[in-house]
Amino acid sequence: MRVFQLDSYVLLLSGKDSLQFIDGLSTNKVEGTCTTVFTKANAKIIDMVEVICVGDNVAIVGHNSFKQDLLEHLNSRILQQDVLLRDISDFNNVFISLDRYPDTKNVTNVETFRGWILVVPKSIPMESTIDEAEFNEHRIQNILPHQGYEITTSNHPFNCGLDHLVHESKGCYVGQEILTRMRSRNNTGKSLILVEGKPEDATTTGKTHSLAIRRN
Amino acid sequence: MDCGTCDTAPAIEVIKPEVVDVNLTITEKAIDMLTEAFGDDRSHALLVGVLSGGCSGYMYDLQIVETTDIDCQEIEISGFRVLVPNASSHLLDGIEVDYVDRLMGGGFKINNPNASSSCGCGESFA
Numbered sequence: 430m431r432v433f434q435l436d437s438y439v440l441l442l443s444g445k446d447s448l449q450f451i452d453g454l455s456t457n458k459v460e461g462t463c464t465t466v467f468t469k470a471n472a473k474i475i476d477m478v479e480v481i482c483v484g485d486n487v488a489i490v491g492h493n494s495f496k497q498d499l500l501e502h503l504n505s506r507i508l509q510q511d512v513l514l515r516d517i518s519d520f521n522n523v524f525i526s527l528d529r530y531p532d533t534k535n536v537t538n539v540e541t542f543r544g545w546i547l548v549v550p551k552s553i554p555m556e557s558t559i560d561e562a563e564f565n566e567h568r569i570q571n572i573l574p575h576q577g578y579e580i581t582t583s584n585h586p587f588n589c590g591l592d593h594l595v596h597e598s599k600g601c602y603v604g605q606e607i608l609t610r611m612r613s614r615n616n617t618g619k620s621l622i623l624v625e626g627k628p629e630d631a632t633t634t635g636k637t638h639s640l641a642i643r644r645n
Numbered sequence: 646m647d648c649g650t651c652d653t654a655p656a657i658e659v660i661k662p663e664v665v666d667v668n669l670t671i672t673e674k675a676i677d678m679l680t681e682a683f684g685d686d687r688s689h690a691l692l693v694g695v696l697s698g699g700c701s702g703y704m705y706d707l708q709i710v711e712t713t714d715i716d717c718q719e720i721e722i723s724g725f726r727v728l729v730p731n732a733s734s735h736l737l738d739g740i741e742v743d744y745v746d747r748l749m750g751g752g753f754k755i756n757n758p759n760a761s762s763s764c765g766c767g768e769s770f771a
Contacts, residue, residue: 439646440657441654450697450698452698453696453697453698453699453704454697454698454702470700470701470702470762481646483646488646500657504657506697506698506702506703507697508694508695508696508697508703508730508732508733508736509694509695509696509706509715509730509732509733510696510697513656514656514657515654515655515656515657516654516655516657517646517654519654520654521646535646536646537646548646549646550646601698601699601700601704601769602698602699602700603698603699603700603701603702604700605700606700
């Protein structure tokens with residue numbers, strides 16, 4: 430089983446407006462467990478997150494380096510909505526499994542386009558079985574973006590292979606006007622591609638191939 | 646996921662701007678439309694709130710309600726009860742509720758001096 434530990438935070442939202450709150454601020458249609466992207470008004474990424482329904486609560490799993498920006502983005506927008514935010518990162522580790530991971534007691538296991546995201550209580554011992562280089566090789570072969578490499582605050586979702594997370598017909602959200610205009614004009618700019626070797630503009634380099642964000 | 650500890654995890658402190666006494670006006674056209682909507686029944690109130698979302702980050706929320714669990718301040722304008730949630734009072738002070746009569750994009754419209762930008766449909770602002 431190829432499992433790699435991610436540098437992730439886990440936020441827990443409780444309250445009846447939690448899903449609607451996430452839906453109103455992110456690119457995908459959020460009606461349950463899914464992957465979505467929070468963007469700024471200029472459509473640049475704040476973070477890509479896994480939204481995981483856990484009983485009456487909703488967990489958001491994102492990348493640690495983007496946590497503060499996302500918290501600021503969310504925090505100022507909880508007004509009269511019934512949403513309570515908790516940071517449960519200290520209690521859980523987050524892994525990605527590149528192979529189907531069996532159901533395991535107390536391990537939250539969600540299939541995503543990148544692999545199986547596992548949210549594991551720290552009381553359950555688990556370690557990576559592959560290193561970052563192996564994880565990156567897998568990403569390169571499958572053209573999968575990752576936070577800090579392709580998914581950065583200077584890119585918008587179309588740039589870095591997250592087109593499928595920008596819902597085509599959902600209503601307004603922050604950044605929607607720009608993304609919709611780009612899509613409707615068929616002008617989504619640069620995109621994530623597989624390239625040979627290790628070019629200077631590579632965002633992730635592997636043994637024989639790399640990922641790069643280039644103009645079409 | 647460790648949810649045994651979720652309930653004991655401290656809630657992240659939400660930025661709560663100061664509650665302000667909202668000054669709100671309603672245009673004559675909007676009053677006419679409210680009169681049409683409410684009829685003679687004044688037991689209900691117009692709730693003017695703000696939700697997160699929309700192209701610009703905040704979205705107006707207009708509802709006709711009898712009561713609400715939301716902590717609100719109540720204003721009376723031309724015999725109508727207007728409720729403004731305290732949580733969004735800082736975003737709504739000085740607004741004008743208008744009614745625009747046109748085939749596309751018509752309806753109640755809010756002119757907000759606190760908005761630095763708003764989206765094309767006028768439903769959201771920043």
